[in-house]
Amino acid sequence: MDSAEFELKQWLLQLEFLRGDGLWISEVFLIVLIALVLDFIKKRVLKKVHTRLERTANPWDDAFIESVSKPLSAFIWLWGISIAANVIANANDVSVYNSIVQPARHVGIIIILTWFVLRMIVRIEHNIIKIGRAREDNYDISTVQAITKLIRVSVFITGALIMLQELGVSVAGVLAFGGIGGMAVGFAAKDLLSNFFGGLMLYLDRPFAVGDWIRSPDKNIEGTVENIGWRLTKIRTFDKRPLYVPNSTFATISVENPSRMTNRRIKETIGVRYDDGDKLDAIITDIHAMLKSHNDIDTRQTLMVNFNEFAPSSLDFFIYTFTKTTNWVKYHKIKQDVLFQIMKIIQQHGAEMAFPTSTLHLNGELSQKQLPETNRG
Numbered sequence: 001m002d003s004a005e006f007e008l009k010q011w012l013l014q015l016e017f018l019r020g021d022g023l024w025i026s027e028v029f030l031i032v033l034i035a036l037v038l039d040f041i042k043k044r045v046l047k048k049v050h051t052r053l054e055r056t057a058n059p060w061d062d063a064f065i066e067s068v069s070k071p072l073s074a075f076i077w078l079w080g081i082s083i084a085a086n087v088i089a090n091a092n093d094v095s096v097y098n099s100i101v102q103p104a105r106h107v108g109i110i111i112i113l114t115w116f117v118l119r120m121i122v123r124i125e126h127n128i129i130k131i132g133r134a135r136e137d138n139y140d141i142s143t144v145q146a147i148t149k150l151i152r153v154s155v156f157i158t159g160a161l162i163m164l165q166e167l168g169v170s171v172a173g174v175l176a177f178g179g180i181g182g183m184a185v186g187f188a189a190k191d192l193l194s195n196f197f198g199g200l201m202l203y204l205d206r207p208f209a210v211g212d213w214i215r216s217p218d219k220n221i222e223g224t225v226e227n228i229g230w231r232l233t234k235i236r237t238f239d240k241r242p243l244y245v246p247n248s249t250f251a252t253i254s255v256e257n258p259s260r261m262t263n264r265r266i267k268e269t270i271g272v273r274y275d276d277g278d279k280l281d282a283i284i285t286d287i288h289a290m291l292k293s294h295n296d297i298d299t300r301q302t303l304m305v306n307f308n309e310f311a312p313s314s315l316d317f318f319i320y321t322f323t324k325t326t327n328w329v330k331y332h333k334i335k336q337d338v339l340f341q342i343m344k345i346i347q348q349h350g351a352e353m354a355f356p357t358s359t360l361h362l363n364g365e366l367s368q369k370q371l372p373e374t375n376r377g
Contacts, residue, residue, distance in 0.1 A: 028084045035080030039073050046072075059131070063123035071116040078108040106166050114159030121152050145210075146203035149230070195231040198247030202228055207250070212259040219253050221245060263298050263322035264331040266338060271314025276351035280307060284317055286345045291321050296334040298324045314354030 046069050053061045082105040125148040208214045208225055215222035223237040235243040288305040291297050301322040309316040323334050346353055
């Protein structure tokens with residue numbers, strides 16, 4: 001019996017109405033009642049503290065209160081139940097404190113502390129991501145998630161080993177068994193491990209991050225990355241279907257990341273009629289000047305407007321330039337504006353855009369006799 005139980009026992013013995021053979025029942029009832037009251041007070045106090053802390057700009061105190069709330073309730077009930085169990089055992093002359101109650105209490109405390117630390121890590125992760133997005137810091141969310149995942153795994157394994165040691169299990173034996181059994185598990189779960197290390201390489205190399213648009217020329221993979229897990233990467237395709245790709249796949253394929261492009265390219269071939277060949281040079285000059293002065297065209301990049309080909313039905317020239325934006329929607333609006341202005345320039349020079357045509361040259365005139373007779377029937 002520890003000091004807390006002894007003091008509680010002495011206090012209960014001072015109450016006249018609790019003395020007698022049924023004292024232990026009353027003790028258990030009061031212990032449960034005290035735990036219930038303490039839990040209620042805890043909730044009220046933390047709720048008021050949390051309400052006040054929400055008004056401050058510091059997110060870390062909110063994270064602590066949210067993390068500690070449920071584990072603290074579990075600790076109060078663990079304390080109450082362990083004391084009540086010991087009271088019941090003593091009342092029935094069963095000595096279970098050293099063999100069951102005390103180890104169970106210690107294991108429960110380890111579980112609660114591990115639970116609290118894991119909850120705190122999750123809320124720290126959320127706060128870091130939230131602060132980074134608010135400040136528009138240039139950091140990789142996937143890296144933050146990878147680090148917190150590794151920390152959570154480490155905390156969980158540490159808590160499990162401490163718990164086993166508290167239960168009398170040799171940690172050295174567990175580690176030795178894990179080393180021997182790890183070989184068998186490695187052969188049996190080869191694909192699982194390859195996906196795990198594939199995910200680890202994705203976190204370290206960072207070829208893409210959550211939110212990036214990626215595609216692979218080797219596989220039919222294209223879409224926006226929604227989550228990078230330890231085994232699978234979730235990609236949302238452009239028709240809004242989820243695509244789950246094993247991480248080991250990315251070790252054997254090439255991946256394009258258009259989200260990290262610096263500019264978007266406009267590359268178009270346009271043809272004018274052969275009859276407007278004398279106007280082509282002036283048209284090309286005006287289009288080049290238009291692109292140089294366009295506010296949304298990045299003139300620091302390659303900018304070309306050149307006569308390109310004598311096509312079967314047209315004189316073709318091409319434009320090759322880059323927009324300042326990489327946004328897909330805005331890019332198409334800029335491209336549309338550029339093409340409309342090219343059409344106006346061609347029309348201003350009295351020229352026309354070409355389309356496939358055929359010219360038939362006849363040698364001499366066809367006489368009436370050469371025309372086929374029509375069926376008048």
